[in-house]
Amino acid sequence: MLCLAVGLLLGGQAVAGLAQDAAPSTNATINLIRLMVKKGLITQTEADGLISEANDEAMQARKATAAAPTAVPADGAQPGDVRAVYVPQNVRNEIREQVKQEVIAQAKSEHWAEPNALPEWLDRISWYGDVRVRDESWYYSRKNSPDFINYAALNQTGPYDINSITQGVTPPILNSTQNRLNMLRLQAHIGMKIKLGDTVTAGVRIGSGNDNNPVSTTQTLGGGLVKKNLWLDQAWIRWQPNAYYSVTAGRMPSPFLQTDLIFSPELNFDGVIGHGEFPFNDDIGAFVTAGAIPIQYTSNTSNNTPTQAFSNQKADNGDKWLWAAQVGFKWNFASDATWKAALAYYFFNGMQGQLSAPCxxxxxxxxxxxxSTAPQYMQWGNTVFLLRDIIPNPSSPTNYAQPQFVGLSYNYHVADLTNKVDFKVGETPIEIQAEYERNMAYHARDAFDRYANGLGQPVNNYQGSATSGTNGPYKSGPVGWLVRGIIGTPQPMALNEWNIALGYKYLQPDATLDGLTDQNFHLGGTNAKGFILTADYGIAPRTWLSARYFGAKQVYGPPFTLDVVQFEISTKF
Incomplete structure (x- = not known):
């Protein structure tokens, strides 16, 4: 009790203030009990009981002392001497340091001891960002075919009059023969997360980018030294009532377990996503992710499109959505060894193009x-056909304008299995990735049998032909897969951390939507296969160098081989 009293009395003015409310007693125990009442440690009723017991014990002690013969204290003290308890210096230092730390922590949390204290709401905001500068080169094989039509550009700048081909006016053509060397490119993001309460968090991020494509925020430098673009890259609100469940709405990072086979690593998702974690024990747990993701609406201003159409001729509801669900598990099967696996189904609704009525x-x-059934964003690889059934001009039935858009020949209902195994050999981390996917809606003949009179026939993905001006047989496929091994720290964030990765990717033309794939491998799209070799090395805290090689060529069709080489310096903060 005396030790406790010494600790409390070290509180200084706070204890003195509390003691002023009651007249001091000659009994130290009674004074201590009164102080405990003031501190709220016990109630007044409990204090009264303790004081009564203390008085009774004191009375009994006095009677016993009076009846007993006087004894000489062992320490030689005489009647009337006052004893003082000695507290060692190290104990006093420890008590003082503990009180100091508690006071400092309280001062920081309540901002009452900081000069120019910041508003409380700033404590709920955290900032983050990254910057990457890259030197990039594209090397095209001399054996590549020179006449690949860029159907993505045709849709963006179209419609394109295919009748003008006979007049020597060519459609947009992909570069497939001329190298592009030492292009300096930049990527930058800055974002913030805001804690709005115990269960709600929001996030906003802006990023660089040449245009508003969904798969990359890389910005090419140069261009006359003009200022560079900024885009709203993410904006989301997440409600998380507990540690295991959450719902996120807005534009958000990918919530799925994935590699870079189907979706670009930089792809963000619009819509609403729910996620749940289900731990079975310390080593095994399951998770579920599901969401509704809008891909394309008939029009952002549907009352005004097409511009020359009367009200009853406006485009009908042709909205395109991705309905996604993924179920997986995580198993810590050994010390420093984890296996993650997930089965997903990505149901792209309404992506298949539709032949128009006679136009x-x-x-x-x-x-x-x-x-409106033409895709808003494409890269290349998917099978496409001409959307418009254009009626010949009666005044010139053999030579009339035929402005065209292209649409996708197939639907895309993609089943995907992803595996990641992480373990260590000694102190070196190793990760093995494997992913396999298949478009369950793919049936090759559907591209030819949908419409009569030869309408709706594919215009690409034909094999080369020995006869000039003719195509070989049509060839596509619904399958994609990837394997990769990573040795070292996957994301170097410290000096001398490193990794080396080697992988192989294979994507048939209609395995998945070409518009959502990684833009580095074969410069995006599908109908590509080849090796990926990368290496990272940390040169400072949160800063690292990278070297990347993407060697890819077409799976089917005329030859189109492309090597992409990148050297980067990146930092995160």
Whole structure:
């Protein structure tokens, strides 16, 4: 009790203030009990009981002392001497340091001891970002075919009049022969997370980028030294009622367990995503992720498109969505060894293009009935066909304008199995990745049998032909897979941390949507296969150098081989 009293009395003015409310007693125990009442440690009723017991014990002690013969204290003290308890210096230092730390922590949390204290709401905001500068080169094989039509550019700048080909006006053509060397490129992001309460968090991030494509925020430098673009890259709100369940709405990072086979690592998802964790024990747990993701609406201003159409001729509801669900598990099967596996189904609804009703472009209208079924963003690889069934001009039935868009020949319902195994050999981390996917909606003949009179036939993915001006047989496929091994720290964030990775990727033309794939491998899209070799080395805290090689060529069709080489310096903060 005396030790406790010494500790409390070291509180200084706070204890003195509390003691002033009651007259001091000659009994130290009674004074201590009163102080405990003031501190709220016990109630007044409990204090009264303790004081009564203390008085009774004191009375009994006095009677016993009076009845007993006087004894000489062992320490030689005489009647009337006052004893003082000695507290060692190291104990006093420890008590003082503990009180000091508690006071400092309280001062920081309540901002009452900081000069120019910041507002409380700033404590709920955290900032983060990254910057990457890259030197990039593209090396094309001399054996590549020179005549690949860029159907993505045709849709973006179109419609393109295919009749003008006979007049020597070519459609957009991909570069497949001329190297592009030492292009300096930049990527930068800055974002913040805001804690809005115990269960709600929001996030906003802006990023660089040449354009508003969904798969890359890389910005090419140069261009006359003009200022560079910034885009709203992420904006989301997450409600998480407990540690195991969450719902996120807005534009957010990928919530799925994945590699870079189907989706670009930089791809963000719009929509609403729910996620749940189900731990079975310390070593095994399951998870579920599901979401509704809008890909494309008929029009952002549906009352105004097509511009020349009357109200009853406006485009009908042709919205395109991705409905996604993934179920997986995590197993810590040994010390420093983890296996993650997930089965996903990505149901892209409404992506298949539709042939228009007979369309009288010669009358001066600028639309046909199914123009809205053209994809808003493509790269290359997917099988496409001409969307418009254009009626010949009666005044010139053999030579008339045929402005066209292209649409996707197939639906895309992708089943995907992803595996990641992490372990260590000695102190060196190793990760093995394996992913396999298949488009369950792919049936090759569907691209030829949908419409009569030869309409809706694919215009790409034909094999080369020995006869000039003719195509070989049509060839596509629904399968993609990837394997990769990573030795070292996957993300170097400290000096001398490193990794080396080697992988092989294979994507048939209609395995998945070409518009959402990684833009580094074969410069994006599908119908590509080849090796990926990368290496990272940390040169300072949160800063590292990278070297990357993507060697890819077409799976089917005329030859198109492309090597991409990148050297980078990156930092995160």
């Amino acid at each position: 009288a472009i010669y009358t001066g209208i600028n639309y046909c009935s199914t123009d």
